Amino acid sequence: MNAPFEGVGYAAQAYAIMQKIHDNYIGLGLSPKQLAQQIDQAYPWQKRRGWKYKCWLAARREFFTRNQLPGIRASRTIRAVAQERNLLS
Structure with a gap:
């Protein structure tokens, strides 16, 4: 098996934590909002900044989307931002 590129470990750890919480709490009848709060x-890690936090957010976006949990803001594409700023001809 190939080793993942550097930094993937944090995202994988974050996803595993979220999955464990999901598995533990799903049978308790929590609402999706309450489950999202438990995950958050x-x-x-101590500080919500830097590479670890970015990995957490990436894993969170994937996990919340896959499990239809609330709390994900719609993301805009780079193309949409460029169009809004009239950077495209």
């Missing part, structure tokens, strides 16, 4: 409270 489980952030494992």
